[in-house]
Amino acid sequence: MLLAAFAPLYLAVVVVAQVTVYGQAPLWQTASAATPTASPNAYNNTILTPPPVPSPPPAANYNLPLLRAATSVSNLSIPHVGGSFFGFSIEMSVISQVLGKNSSLLGVPMLNLISNLQERSGSVVIRLGGNTQEFAALVDHIDGGHTFAKVDSGSTQTTKTPAVLYTLDMFYMASNISSMLNVKWFLGIPFNDTNWRLEIAEYGQQILGNNLLGLQAGNEPDFYATFGRRNGSYQPQDYFNEIGNLIQTIEGNTKIPNKYMLIGPSVATGPWTPEQVWATGYIDAYKANMYCFSVEHYPNNNCAANFNTGQPIIDPQSIFGDYLNHGGVQNLVNPYINSANLATAAGKPFIMFETNTASCGGFAGISDSYGASLWAIDYGFQMAFGNFTYALLHFGGQNAFYNPFTAPPTNQSTFNEWTLGAVYYSALVLAEAFGKTNTSQVVDLQANAASPYTPAYAIYEQGTLSKVALINYVSDTSGASNLLVSVSVDTGSMPASVQVKYLTSDSVSTKANIAWAGQYFGGKFQVDGRFKGTLNVSTVNCDQTANVCRIPVPSPGFALVFMNPADPMIAESQAQKTFATTARTRTVNTITVDPTVLATSNGHSADIRGSLGSTTHGSISSTSGMNSLLPGATVLLSAVLGAFVAMKGND
Template sequence: MTTLSYPRRRFLHDASLALAAVALRPTSLFAQTPSTLKLGTGAPTVTVPQDFIGLSYEAMQLEDPSFFSPKNSSLIAQFKAISPRGVLRLGGNTSEFGWWKATDSSQAPVRTRGKADNGEPPPSTIFSITPDAIRNLDGFLKATGWTCIYGLNLGFGTTKADIPEAQFVAQTLGSRLQYFQLGNEVDLFNRHLRDPKTWGVDQYLKEWIPLALAIQKAVPGAKFGMPDVASDVSWLPKIADQWSSLADKPNVTTLSHHYYWGGPPASPKVNIERLLQPSPAVAKKAALAREAATKMGVPFRMTEGNTVYQGGKPGLSDVYAAALWGADYLFELMSLGYCGVNLHGGSGHAQAVSVGGSLRGEQLMKDPSAPHPKPFYTPIANEGTLAGSGVNGKLNNKYLLEPVGYGMKFAARFSGTTMLPLDFNPGTVNATAYAARQKNGKVLVAVLNKDATQDLTLTAPAAEIVEVLSGNALDQNETHISHGSKSIRTSKASSGETITIPAHTAVMLQLR
């Protein structure tokens, strides 16, 4: 067995967490449930873009020009490990608080608008983005083979501020720029950036459209994504209903929204058992997004999300269960017709600022100084952040995949495929399955046994095992992706093969 996992470290968890993991699903370890899997008879459903996989970072990450840089070889390697092609989205809450520092003598703006709010950057937040940061970003994108969604400022945005930045970004990134995002989580502007009495879809369009048109005039060929709402996806069909009647409108190429599975971190409802259960909200949001996208004739994308908002939860967002959640969530969005997904992550400092100054999950730790990823849900972590060390207070240059990152890597095999209908009956086992046809005509089937205790024994077409996503326990950090696996038992059957997938294990099959 060849293991693709990177060097890992174990987290010390509370005894209560370990006991909770055992009790996640009080089903007999010896339960035998007849399960079946076969390709459906319907037509292929949707085609998954080759660059479906994406990561989301705070715009504040650009404050350090050496982060997204062609010299940051370790981070480049981890981007490529997740997917050889993908989309880096730069935005987040901090995208409303940056300013374009065109020259060394440029003066920072003075800002008074806004109010402090728990979970949002305080109005005093301000950071600069320089030409060097954008040039380094371009080199980073070249090295990874990825493209970029670039967030501009709407919260404090003006034509004087946004146009020079947009011009430089477009000229520097060229074809590596997918589109501009103008405004982040605009449905929440009434909490800290706009008057709650007047803010809504109509006021948003009154502000957004003139600014986007001005940028488009100054940057010929500029494209935009919108509205990038936090949770109120009803904004999308409301915008679509007005779109055709607008006399002059910007070139919008993508509709977007965010999705965090749960929160806040301290909530008792935020636990591994619930994380691995189906979430009806995913399909409901997809239906609204698809309705709006169809009216406007554009694709739709999930541009920021992860397990638990406000930086994630220790013992949930940073453990193997999150890998299974991440893979399953990405497969589900593929099947629902999304053009891509960006799971959020980054450095501890930018993430903490984005949610008001601190990661709420650290309050749940016995010792917040113990090694842990910052934020807890980041797909790629920096070892300096994990160890709370670094050189002269700076991050070191060693990065590694976290569990969610492994889930993304596992799902990335479906990039560029065509989703196929699948008949799957897991019985009483908590499991999901997805099928897709590759460009070479071969069919992949991903089976995710998310059950804490039960193995999944199923009758399936003859297949070979391509990859296995596994971990020692749902509440431990240890996560692996392997080529083939001795842990997967197979035997011949009259209708194909009988395959036994252990509890909390995902398998990628290629049908013969």
């Protein structure tokens, strides 16, 4: 009777050949008519006081002479090759809060937000892991149709890490996202002991195919002794030996055909430095087995406040100024310059595998402020200047202040939408700054007499000056700290005008009124992942006789100056591929996607995919393959059945 009731909808898919994915108002929410009570940290209302204007203040007007040819610039970074510089790191225990409940119930705002990054950069990388990957275990089934569950791991770690149980549907969830968007994935091999549980590698490669880029081998191993995962004498040489044992085990495993996609050492630069790991011979010994080399680092931590560690609690107001200072991001990146150069010499990417404003969830009033947007822009450019390939902004769930975006809490109405974090705008800005050419190189200009409050960068594409990035950290409502930057070019070929996009807000402490080129996503519980407002690109007339363009930058503010009038990023606004709701069934909305987008689902060609069975594990026999069903019908039917269960549950 149930199947008969949904037969018309199934037949509709047969006729129009579409795949339906449910999720705009996700089923991991619960219906409620009440006004939202924003108690989790992700919706915290703390507003800090902006730091005072520096004394003495930076010069409000300064000259910025530039060289047009990249070959004339010293200290230029290597080209950024790949997609969006900022990717995402999602703590394994909160995947269902970010991506969706399961492979058939994906978060539509998440898809739209990633689509906007893809539009600008070509692709996005996402890591599923973190501390909770270390105790993760694959299970056949979790009650209630869930893909994830948590149990006590017995960990003594600061963040009280749970053990994550997951089903094969986690891989299909990632695969379905990659079938719609150009998303590539990183997964992590559990490292709580050396009885290697390699199912995540086996099924990751089988189901994700070439959409799986790498497998992390150890998450912050320098803290293993501290957190009781290894004995107190555990040292870099011990970690080196374990990687060798892991490689040997993988080489003997026929279910892992690609033996060359490990990621490490991912030290946090706590008890160990990367150099201590390199001293073991790690790079030369294992580079053939590595996708990339990696580190993880945060500028501070809020563990005392969020996890009651007994250490002194940090007052966010007292450190707000630390995030509004170029010297701070330089100090974050400088310890990794040598490691990045070693990775480059070995022919491998170098990735900041997990970072954000502060570990243990970030700080109230800082991590979700416009000041954090400016800080992450500066930090991202500085990492690129230091030859990092990617940096992954971490998600910590409902109780984190720093999430790039967050779904509504489970106890709130299904009609509430999502909330955008300040650092998502930073990812968007860098995606536009680097573009899609795979030739972008960046240099820190040490602008305005190297003032820490007014950093600037030049971006070169295809060997020529392409863009200029200008930051003003000073928050001053009087207008006295607004900048006027006189940009000149050595060849004297200044255009008649340049286009400028601004990331704006009233103050470094504000949260809800951040806009990029006049467009915004909405306030708390108002984000569907699509831009609101009209694109507003400013035109600044230049003095060609004096060979200068005078660029205003508000206080506070960020300006991206396009030196090439034909740059396609000037007109970039809402992504062409959006995931809008097309139907509503009480608490469930749907989106439709052309099935041709799914032609390479699971990272395989159609002829290979036919032997894998359905993209939803268990819905058809693996021996029957997909040829017995019309493309997408299985995903549709599982989504419809899931919708039915949710509807009944909300009656």
